[in-house]
Amino acid sequence: MAAPGSAADTSAKANVTALNCISLSEPNIQKSISLLKQACLDSGFFYVIDHGISQEFMDEVFFQSRKFFDLPLHKKMELFRNDKLRGYTPIADQTLDPKNQVQGDFKEGYFIGVEVHEDDPDTKKPFYAPNQWPSEDILPGWRRVLEQYHKEALRVSRAILKIIALTLDLDADYFDKPEMLGEPLATLKLLHYEGKISDPQRGIYACGAHSDFGFIALLATDDVTGLQICKDKDAQPRIWEDVAPLKGGFIVNIGDLLERLTNDVFRSTLHRVVLDGRERYSIPFFVAPKPECVVECLPSCASEMNPPKKVSFCRNQLLLGINRLFSVVKINLILI
Template identity: 40%
Template sequence: MTSTLEAIHVSNSALPVIDISGLSSSSLTNRQAVAERLRAACIDNGFFYIVSHGVPAALMDDVFAETKRFFDFSAEVKSAVDKSRSFCQRGFEPMRAQTLEEGAPPDLKESFYIGPELSLDDPRVVARRFNHGPNLWPPDMPTFRPVMDAYFSTLLDLSRKLMRGLALALRVDEEYFADYCTNAHATLRLLHYPPQPANAAPGEKGAGAHSDFGGITLLLQDEAGGLQVQGKSANEWIHATPIVGAFVVNLGDMIARWTNDRFRSTVHRVVNSSGRERYSVPFFFSGNPEQKVECLPSCLASGERPKYPPTTVEGHLKEMYRRTYK
């Protein structure tokens, strides 16, 4: 009998590999050529790889090195920066603290949350805006913060570039998402998955089946694999095989909402059947918390009505967190 946690191995063409260097071109024609490839991927299943993205390989290696070093610490050391000590969802989250798939056991992973660094006297922090505040930084790791700060800044720039590409892909002005990308909120999450246990509880896995909350996700994954993307049917799962130097990019629920589901936010999960530790680093780009999110008129067919009521980025994210952190 086939395990419900198995996935099919397919060629990388099932998840397109897109060279995005053209998005930095001074030629609109070159930028539009990349945008058309993005459009096809976003309509198909909202998952794709990007290469020629400009993020230095050395920086990516440093991020993994610091991530592994942190999770190798004892539980006592990690608890010093536990997320319970933060009022803005920052810091360490222990194993099985989140349940992404309703009805399934808690996720078999531990993580560390990093967001934009804001001082306690920042007006947004004083007002206790959702997820705004200072980070918790682990002690005795002098290179951890510089590496993560550099990576966070680099991924913010890359996210803005991709949003300009998505605007062209939606056939709207290239700067349509400029306000959304101003004062943008994002979350860098370091993840450690132990090997899938042989005696796992029914339905237990590294990360339960879910779609991402926000705008776009840029995933840096190691060579262990384990990311599975739902195919055309609910029972079909496809391996997102790691490609060295590439990011896996997927759309979140907010983009699906903005486009009346024309651009897809696809369900995915993690099953670490590699037999070894797995590390991955997703960067969740959520955008300006005050940005209004409502259906793009260009995404409505004649006579079609929006599927979702208008909201804001902050309102949408609050609802998503309520669902997974009951």
């Protein structure tokens, strides 16, 4: 294990980064394509606004999230996450940067995936299952609100991936294939960060440095600053920049799978959460293809100067990446 903070900057303080902002109601699609492509080449992070989810509904989602995390711990532990990645994850359940962390992330969460009926044959697959839901007696209306938000976040994700497809000289519907967004692994996670001060030099983080695995991730957050990104993950020491919250908008980042699809033209970006002692609530939404999807270099991303990488992703690599991100179980790696 590396010394805590050895790959981090010497201070938790960071400059605020400037991110491109993409409006989903922008009539000039070429403007959106240009802004999004620049963002994917520069940092892999950007804002999305005008997405069609009202502020009133977003406020309700955050209200319901707080109601769950306000429950006594024993009530939350009754819904402890299962091996299909559904349910509650307590404080320090994840350690996303074990080389630099001395203890787990100071956050608790709740996973909600695509709802699959218990009699559906798909339940035999990894990560396909019914969700765990608090009872209506404890949290009335909670399931209805969160299921609606899952549906809306997936709709927004599909709209963003249409623009990404256009930046890659593909048809806008390229990612709508059955093995991709037709049956995606779309996972919503409610997060609550304790009011504990982060100390990178001592290896203490609200959330350790990591990149997200799938296609893209949408992040809705409150007004507490804490998210930081490192645009060059190979730099030593790493240089971290703050990402300012954007009320009414999403912070969106591309994941490792999209990096692989684009032959490393677009790069996934390390990010972490460093807090000053204030509580923080956020809601990430992760979008990945179904496990059967084979991911290989897009034709538009290969050239004589940048030939396709020799290793492609297969089903078990997809599962391994998801497990790496969510720290649940281990699955063997098979290359094709």
